[in-house]
Amino acid sequence: MSTPPQAPLSDVERGLVAGILIGEGSFGGDGKYPQITLRMHTRHETLFHWLQARFPRSRLYGPYDHGGRSYYQWMARGPVLAEDVLPVVESVLSEEVDAHVLGRIHEMRAKYAGFFAQYG
Helix, strand or coil: CCCCCCCCCCHHHHHHHHHHHHHHEEEEECCCCEEEEEEEEHHHHHHHHHHHHHCCCCEEEEEEEECCEEEEEEEEECHHHHHHHHHHHHHHCCHHHHHHHHHHHHHHHHHCHHHHHCCC
């Protein structure tokens, strides 16, 4: 079954996605592939489904109940990371907005340069 194409995001949606990921996301990888991971309490279920609808090639896992925590985990890796999600975050992010997260993205891009080279 093929994944439906991503619909264009409005400016508000772009800002919301970037803000959520800047504030709550993890920018890194598993040693082989880069990824952005978002893990939040299950009370944010609606937000996770909203995010999944905007990035249909991403993955949503959960809900999980582990160690007294209930959470969902959303991940963007592979083409969805390089082509869909990271361009949204980078279009909003700057040193002025959040230098720490910008540094994490630069580290991720450097560590996984071979991966990102595939996507121009």
